[in-house]
Structure formats: structure tokens, C-alpha cells
Amino acid sequence: MSFLSFFKKKKRPSQLTMPQLWEKLRRSSDFVEVSFVVGRKELSVYYFDSLVDPKVLQENILCHLQNDLSRRPDVQLENLQQIVPIQRIEVSEDAAAIEEKVLKGFVVVSFREQPGKAALISAANENLGLRENNDTENEFSVVGPKVGFVENIGTNLHLLRRQIVTPNLVFREMMIGSVSKTKVVIAYIDGVANPETIRTMTQRIEAIDFDVVFDNAIIDQIIADNSKTPFPLFLSTERIDRAVYALVSGQVAVFCDGSPYAIIGPSTFFDFFTSPEDYSLPWVLGSFFRLIRFFGVMFSILASPVYIAVLTYHYEMIPEDLLGPIIYSRSNVPFPPVLEVLFLEITIELLREAGARLPTKVAQTLGIVGGIVIGQATVDAGLASTILLIVVALAALASFTTPIFKMSNSIRFIRFPFILFAACWGGIGIAFAVCGLLIHLGRLQSLGYPYLVPFYPLRVRNFRDTFVRSPYSMTAERPTFFRPQSRFRYDPENAKQKRDIDE
Amino acid sequence: MGMKRWLACLLGLLLLGGCAKSRPIDQIQIIQQMGYDFKDDQYIGTAVYPTFKQGPMTKPNMLTTSSPTVYDLIPRLSAKSALPIEEGQLRLILFGKQFAERGIEQITHSLARNNKVGSHLFLGVAEGSAKELLDITAKTTLSDTLYLPNLIKQNEQSMNLPKTNLHLFLYRYFSPGSDPFLPYFEKKGGFVKLEGVALFRDGRYVGHVDLRDSFLMKILLGETKNGVYQLKVGERGKQGEDRVMLQNLWAKPTYKWRRDGDRHVLDVFVHIHASVRDYPSWLDEPGANLFTDVKKKMEKELEQDMRRLFHYFQEKRIDPMGIGDFVRSVTRRWDRESFYREYPDLDIRPHVTVDIIHTGIGE
Numbered sequence: 001m002s003f004l005s006f007f008k009k010k011k012r013p014s015q016l017t018m019p020q021l022w023e024k025l026r027r028s029s030d031f032v033e034v035s036f037v038v039g040r041k042e043l044s045v046y047y048f049d050s051l052v053d054p055k056v057l058q059e060n061i062l063c064h065l066q067n068d069l070s071r072r073p074d075v076q077l078e079n080l081q082q083i084v085p086i087q088r089i090e091v092s093e094d095a096a097a098i099e100e101k102v103l104k105g106f107v108v109v110s111f112r113e114q115p116g117k118a119a120l121i122s123a124a125n126e127n128l129g130l131r132e133n134n135d136t137e138n139e140f141s142v143v144g145p146k147v148g149f150v151e152n153i154g155t156n157l158h159l160l161r162r163q164i165v166t167p168n169l170v171f172r173e174m175m176i177g178s179v180s181k182t183k184v185v186i187a188y189i190d191g192v193a194n195p196e197t198i199r200t201m202t203q204r205i206e207a208i209d210f211d212v213v214f215d216n217a218i219i220d221q222i223i224a225d226n227s228k229t230p231f232p233l234f235l236s237t238e239r240i241d242r243a244v245y246a247l248v249s250g251q252v253a254v255f256c257d258g259s260p261y262a263i264i265g266p267s268t269f270f271d272f273f274t275s276p277e278d279y280s281l282p283w284v285l286g287s288f289f290r291l292i293r294f295f296g297v298m299f300s301i302l303a304s305p306v307y308i309a310v311l312t313y314h315y316e317m318i319p320e321d322l323l324g325p326i327i328y329s330r331s332n333v334p335f336p337p338v339l340e341v342l343f344l345e346i347t348i349e350l351l352r353e354a355g356a357r358l359p360t361k362v363a364q365t366l367g368i369v370g371g372i373v374i375g376q377a378t379v380d381a382g383l384a385s386t387i388l389l390i391v392v393a394l395a396a397l398a399s400f401t402t403p404i405f406k407m408s409n410s411i412r413f414i415r416f417p418f419i420l421f422a423a424c425w426g427g428i429g430i431a432f433a434v435c436g437l438l439i440h441l442g443r444l445q446s447l448g449y450p451y452l453v454p455f456y457p458l459r460v461r462n463f464r465d466t467f468v469r470s471p472y473s474m475t476a477e478r479p480t481f482f483r484p485q486s487r488f489r490y491d492p493e494n495a496k497q498k499r500d501i502d503e
Numbered sequence: 504m505g506m507k508r509w510l511a512c513l514l515g516l517l518l519l520g521g522c523a524k525s526r527p528i529d530q531i532q533i534i535q536q537m538g539y540d541f542k543d544d545q546y547i548g549t550a551v552y553p554t555f556k557q558g559p560m561t562k563p564n565m566l567t568t569s570s571p572t573v574y575d576l577i578p579r580l581s582a583k584s585a586l587p588i589e590e591g592q593l594r595l596i597l598f599g600k601q602f603a604e605r606g607i608e609q610i611t612h613s614l615a616r617n618n619k620v621g622s623h624l625f626l627g628v629a630e631g632s633a634k635e636l637l638d639i640t641a642k643t644t645l646s647d648t649l650y651l652p653n654l655i656k657q658n659e660q661s662m663n664l665p666k667t668n669l670h671l672f673l674y675r676y677f678s679p680g681s682d683p684f685l686p687y688f689e690k691k692g693g694f695v696k697l698e699g700v701a702l703f704r705d706g707r708y709v710g711h712v713d714l715r716d717s718f719l720m721k722i723l724l725g726e727t728k729n730g731v732y733q734l735k736v737g738e739r740g741k742q743g744e745d746r747v748m749l750q751n752l753w754a755k756p757t758y759k760w761r762r763d764g765d766r767h768v769l770d771v772f773v774h775i776h777a778s779v780r781d782y783p784s785w786l787d788e789p790g791a792n793l794f795t796d797v798k799k800k801m802e803k804e805l806e807q808d809m810r811r812l813f814h815y816f817q818e819k820r821i822d823p824m825g826i827g828d829f830v831r832s833v834t835r836r837w838d839r840e841s842f843y844r845e846y847p848d849l850d851i852r853p854h855v856t857v858d859i860i861h862t863g864i865g866e
Binding site for chain 2: 310311312313315316318320323324326327328330331333336337423424425426
């Protein structure tokens with residue numbers, strides 16, 4: 001295990017002195033060190049050229065240091081704030097802390113007369129190279145706001161606070177990643193989210209030992225309760241409304257600098273099938289489309305396995321009117337139904353994978369070429385039956401109805417074990433696979449909360465917002481399975497009142 | 504350990520997967536109809552299988568073989584088929600009259616235990632030979648391999664044929680208080696015609712009733728909502744001028760078992776909601792409330808026909824109406840032997856109420 005020790009975090013106390021630090025940083029060519037004399041003060045300014053905003057540096061720091069310092073010789077590092085119009089100025093003697101800050105885009109100012117001490121002035125250019133805005137393209141919704149989170153965590157927190165206007169919205173900041181030193185923020189509403197939940201989330205994130213946090217998805221995987229499951233245990237979203245709704249329900253959101261996704265936990269299986277659009281439409285329509293989505297998932301998982309099972313083992317089950325079309329379309333196919341299905345399923349997966357890797361414009365063409373040309377040619381060549389082509393295409397289409405990309409990937413994946421079970425055992429194989437899947441889902445936990453709730457354990461009261469989206473007069477109560485601190489989102493009596501007559 | 508257990512499970516799955524007998528649908532010979540005949544001391548089996556040409560167009564084909572035993576027929580048919588014969592999609596089994604007279608238990612017993620065959624399977628009796636009938640349907644129909652099953656279904660759903668299938672046949676066959684019946688076909692020129700209901704005693708064909716009587720059977724068996732019946736309502740000599748075509752909209756029989764002195768009496772109350780579909784023009788004469796008269800006549804005639812039908816059953820000592828089952832349901836210590844000893848002399852009294860609901864537009 002000796003080679004692994006290299007990756008382990010070594011928490012030795014910093015013995016670094018300031019001159020040693022500067023020596024260490026000077027190895028990099030973008031590290032700038034400026035020393036000059038103003039009045040009787042000799043001062044040095046250190047910063048990373050690539051990290052600071054040159055405009056801020058010149059107009060707000062250098063300019064004031066040069067002009068005002070001579071007029072006010074009494075200014076020390078501690079009261080630099082008096083002449084430098086920047087809100088975040090810290091004074092530190094710890095070389096390690098200075099190192100960290102300077103690497104985050106702070107400008108270090110030190111006076112010869114105060115050795116071993118330095119003022120840290122924030123001049124980081126936080127938006128440089130990042131997107132300014134994000135249209136929620138991956139979680140698109142026709143109605144409703146289209147602003148999504150961006151890579152900049154400051155913007156994300158701002159967006160959140162704009163909708164949750166209460167001092168109870170608490171952000172708790174942490175630093176993750178031994179190399180990336182990524183800022184991670186846990187957001188929750190005090191008085192709604194259960195303290196236990198917050199504590200668990202904080203503990204899990206604090207315990208992360210990783211080098212570079214590229215994205216929230218990495219945090220998601222590391223803090224997941226079960227790393228072997230194909231199902232996502234935390235909801236990740238780029239939509240503000242979804243994050244706000246989660247916070248209001250008593251869930252906890254985690255933001256990570258550099259990631260346009262927020263992860264939300266604890267999540268339930270049903271969270272992944274709700275779309276913000278359900279809440280924009282009248283509840284009847286919203287519920288209907290939600291049910292269609294559940295049907296789509298079931299169809300997507302079961303369609304091709306059932307095709308295999310029926311055609312290989314249970315020909316008795318075929319309705320007499322379907323017998324002709326099925327046998328006719330199968331009659332020229334040289335493979336058993338399993339291979340036929342696997343062939344087409346893998347073709348579709350290839351198309352999807354290729355489409356995702358190609359530039360958008362090419363991908364569209366590819367979709368058409370793949371879908372129409374390859375599909376038709378396969379059938380004409382007698383490699384697959386027409387009916388199967390329809391089944392597989394519909395199943396692929398149905399799997400796209402899942403609003404969360406991670407879940408639709410899981411559904412894509414889960415089909416293949418079902419296909420193998422159906423091929424080996426037929427209908428009873430599918431029954432086994434379904435049982436296995438339900439057992440697996442029933443055992444999953446998200447942040448220690450059951451994943452299948454309110455279905456298992458059964459919480460009938462909380463069915464109001466799972467399979468159907470009940471009208472707002474009925475959803476005043478928060479789902480109890482997250483154990484929120486306060487029970488109601490709004491006054492249920494008030495919500496039920498009918499105001500047909502204007503008084 | 505965990506890994507080993509998983510591997511063992513996976514291996515088990517693969518090995519067990521080998522045990523399942525797979526029958527890909529394009530590698531079997533599906534037979535949809537089967538005919539059994541008995542001729543010159545030989546059993547003749549006829550299988551009708553579809554061949555699929557150009558999409559949904561199907562063509563029925565026939566396989567025939569003969570054997571001195573019944574059980575040997577399917578194996579012998581296999582000897583003539585390129586693909587294994589599978590009976591899982593059977594929709595109809597037709598028995599020749601001679602075969603049915605010798606008893607069809609051999610077949611129905613094996614069907615009762617066969618898990619591949621659905622209980623929706625139709626059974627039927629052909630007047631002459633089943634083979635001949637299947638032959639005719641195979642030749643006359645272009646794309647419909649299921650001509651006879653569809654014919655039965657259609658007649659059950661909208662006409663006079665009481666509901667029959669393998670399930671009901673077996674139920675009535677095994678039940679101590681009833682006897683089974685099946686649709687009865689005849690060859691009429693180049694066509695097959697449903698002629699009525701074939702009656703069985705202990706799995707043996709004993710006779711049949713025509714389609715008119717099968718309407719009575721249908722309404723006597725339980726609540727129904729279809730069927731037509733032609734009745735004579737007048738005494739005007741010209742053919743067709745004095746008949747009314749009655750269409751059943753809703754009919755329900757109620758049985759009552761009572762003791763009258765030292766005899767048992769079975770009252771059968773039948774309530775029919777009917778529509779008069781066709782009637783002679785003289786009924787339309789204004790002013791007269793003729794339909795009340797027609798109603799009375801109808802009731803009388805129906806009662807008469809029912810009495811005749813019950814007499815026929817009693818004479819044949821068969822009980823397709825399941826009267827034995829009904830009596831068993833209302834008596835303690837019902838005894839099959841003694842009930843059927845008395846059955847031929849049982850007093851069965853039908854009482855019919857006809858309500859004419861409508862007579863079409865322009866009344």
C-alpha cells in the first residue's frame with residue numbers, strides 16, 4: 001500500500017516562512033512581485049497575474065497605495081481598509097493561509113516595517129472564462145423560467161437568494177479538493193430542513209478526500225450511500241425552481257464552484273420523474289403527463305424483454321390477430337429473438353452515444369441517418385423484424401421522457417439485465433428481474449432516508465405529489481418523509497378557501 | 504466471498520437457463536384448428552395451420568393423418584411437418600359426428616390437463632366429417648384462418664348461440680348436475696353453416712337442437728342481451744304474413760323449486776325485454792292496441808316451445824340447462840342418482856313475460 005500513501009492527504013503543520021513561500025511561488029512565470037517605495041514606506045505586492053482582475057488591481061489597489069499612502073503615513077496593514085476601497089481585506093501571518101489565498105486570486109501586500117505579516121486583498125476575476133448565463137437546455141421546460149445555474153458559485157447563490165427571501169436560508173461554505181481547493185456550499189432553510197439531514201450532509205462532504213473536484217457529479221458519487229447502484233441517489237439539477245422547491249420541502253442543496261449543477265439530497269426515486277412543468281400546468285394535465293412518464297419508464301424497461309420472452313417461450317400468449325404480422329416479420333430473420341433485440345438495442349445505444357459526442361448540427365443528421373436509413377436497411381436485409389424495430393424505437397423514445405438525465409441513463413442501462421433474464425428464463429425471468437429491481441430499489445437509501453418512500457415504506461399521506469400532482473389546495477403540507485422541522489408550506493385553510501365572489 | 508457468491512448465482516442462472524425449452528415463434532408449426540373423425544375403424548386427425556405470406560395475409564393449410572388410436576394422431580402429424588407441431592394457439596377443435604358419438608372424453612381429458620391450451624378454445628361438432636368442413640373453410644376463405652372460431656364468436660355475441668368454450672364444456676362435463684353442449688355445424692353446398700347446438704351425455708353426442716331452440720337455451724341459461732326469435736302471432740295463411748321477428752334486448756330466467764303435493768315442480772320465470780324488429784303490416788292498423796295482443800301470443804308460444812324443449816331433454820335424459828345443479832343449490836342432501844331417476848317425469852313449468860320495449864322508428 002506504500003504507493004497509495006502518495007495520494008493520501010498529509011496534514012503536517014506548515015513550517016513555511018514568508019520568504020520560503022515567495023521562493024516557492026516564484027517558480028511560476030505568472031507570479032508577479034512588485035516592490036516600490038512610497039514616502040518612507042517600502043512595500044511589496046505579490047499576486048498571480050493569471051488570477052487577478054487587472055482593472056481592480058490598478059484602479060483600486062495600486063493606485064490608492066501609491067497616492068494615499070504618502071499622505072497618510074500612519075496606515076498599517078491592519079487598517080489598509082482606510083485607503084483601499086475593497087471590501088475583503090484580511091491580515092494574516094500564516095504562510096500556508098497566504099499561499100491558499102494568493103492561489104485564489106488575492107493580492108498580497110506587505111510592508112517592510114511589518115515583517116512576517118501580510119494583507120490579503122481580494123482582486124480575483126471570478127467570471128473570467130466562465131459562462132455568464134445558462135439556458136436550462138438539459139432540463140428544458142416549455143413554460144416557466146429558463147435561467148439556470150452557471151459555473152460560478154457566487155452567481156448561483158445569488159440566484160437562490162433572489163427567490164428565497166428569508167434570513168433562514170443558510171449557506172455553509174467548505175473547501176474540498178487537495179489540489180483544486182474548490183469552494184463547496186451547502187444550502188438549506190433553517191427551521192425547515194431537519195438538523196440531522198444537514199449534519200449528515202456536512203459530515204459526508206467534510207470527509208471527502210479528493211484531489212480535483214471537476215464537477216458536482218464527483219461529490220455526488222463520493223457521498224452516495226451506495227456506490228454500486230446504477231441509480232442516482234442525489235438529484236442534480238441546473239434549474240433554479242427545482243432547487244428552490246427542494247429547499248422549501250426540507251431538502252439540502254449542495255453547490256460546487258465550477259459546476260452548473262446543484263445536487264439535492266435526500267432524494268426519492270419519484271423526485272427524478274417530476275418535471276417543473278408539472279407545476280406550471282393545471283394539476284389534471286400535470287398529473288396526466290407525470291403518469292405518462294411513469295408508463296414510459298415501464299415501457300422502456302419492459303418492451304424488448306417482453307418481446308423476447310413472448311417470441312421465444314410464450315407463443316401461446318400472442319393474440320390471434322397479431323400472430324400473422326409477428327410471424328411474417330420474423331420469418332426472414334436468421335437470429336433468435338435475443339440476438340435480434342441486442343443487435344437493435346446496441347445500434348440505438350451507439351446512435352445515442354455518437355449523437356452525444358458529435359457537434360449538435362452533425363448529430364441531428366446522424367439521428368436521421370441512423371434512425372431511418374439504418375433501421376430500414378436492417379429490416380430490408382432481414383436482420384431484424386419490423387415489429388421489433390418499432391418496439392425498440394418506442395422504448396428508446398420512452399426512456400427520453402425522464403426529466404433527469406442521470407435517471408434516463410440508469411433506465412438505459414437497466415434494460416440489458418432484463419433482456420438477459422428474458423432470454424434465459426422468459427416471462428418468469430422478467431418477473432425475477434422485476435423483483436430483483438424492486439428489492440434493490442427498496443434497499444437503497446439517500447442520505448440515510450429510504451429511496452422508494454412514500455411507496456416503501458408506505459406513506460399514504462405523501463402520495464399527493466408522487467404519481468399525481470395534486471392541486472395546490474392539497475399540497476400545503478410538506479412531505480413528512482424528509483422529517484421537516486415545520487409541517488406546512490403555507491396555510492392549508494387559506495389555500496382551500498374558494499374565492500368565487502369578490503367582496 | 505461476496506464475489507464468489509455472485510459468480511455462483513450467475514453460473515446457476517446460466518445453467519438453469521439451459522433447462523428452459525425455447526420455442527422461437529418462427530421455428531414451430533402453430534396449428535390453429537384441429538379436426539377429429541372416425542371412419543372405417545380408423546381415427547382421422549386434421550390440423551389446420553396458417554402460412555403467412557405478404558404480411559397479414561394468411562393462408563390456411565391442412566395436414567391429415569389417420570391412425571387406429573387417438574393419441575397417436577399428433578405424433579403422426581409431426582411426421583408430415585417440417586417444424587415441430589405446437590398446439591398452444593389452438594382456437595377450435597371440431598369433432599366429426601361419428602367421432603362424437605363414440606365419445607370425446609379422450610380429447611377433452613387431455614385438453615383439460617394441457618397447460619399450453621387456453622380455456623377459450625372452442626369445441627364443435629360437424630354433422631358429417633370434420634375434415635371435410637375444415638377443408639371447405641380452408642378453401643373458401645382467402646385470408647382468414649380462423650373462419651369457424653370467428654363464426655362461433657360472432658354468433659355467441661350477437662345471435663342465438665349460447666356461450667360455449669372448453670372451460671364451460673369441462674365445467675358442465677364434470678359437474679354432477681348438468682351435461683355439456685357444443686355448437687353444431689353442417690355442410691350446406693359449398694359453405695359451412697351453424698345449425699344449432701349438439702347435445703352430449705357423458706361426453707357422447709346424443710342429438711342436436713336447431714338454432715331456434717338454441718335461442719331458448721340461451722335465455723334459459725342466464726341473463727342475455729342478444730338473440731332473435733321468430734314467432735307466429737296470427738292465423739293468416741300466407742307465408743310470412745303472420746310472423747313477428749323478436750329481438751332480445753335483455754332476458755333473465757329465474758328458477759323456483761317447490762313442492763306441490765307429493766310432486767316436485769320447477770317453475771321457470773323468464774322475463775324478456777324485446778324489440779320487435781319485423782312484423783306484418785296488418786299489425787300497424789291505427790287505433791287498435793294490437794301489441795298487447797301480440798305480446799300475449801308471444802308469451803304463450805314461447806312457453807309452449809320451452810315446454811317442448813324441456814320435454815325433449817327429459818326424453819333424452821340429458822340436462823344441458825343444469826337443472827340438477829340448480830336443484831342441488833336449493834336442497835340439502837341432493838342425490839344425483841335419485842334426482843336423475845325422477846328427472847324424465849319432472850314437472851317443469853315455464854312462465855314467460857315479454858315486454859316489448861320498442862318497435863323501431865315511426866310507431
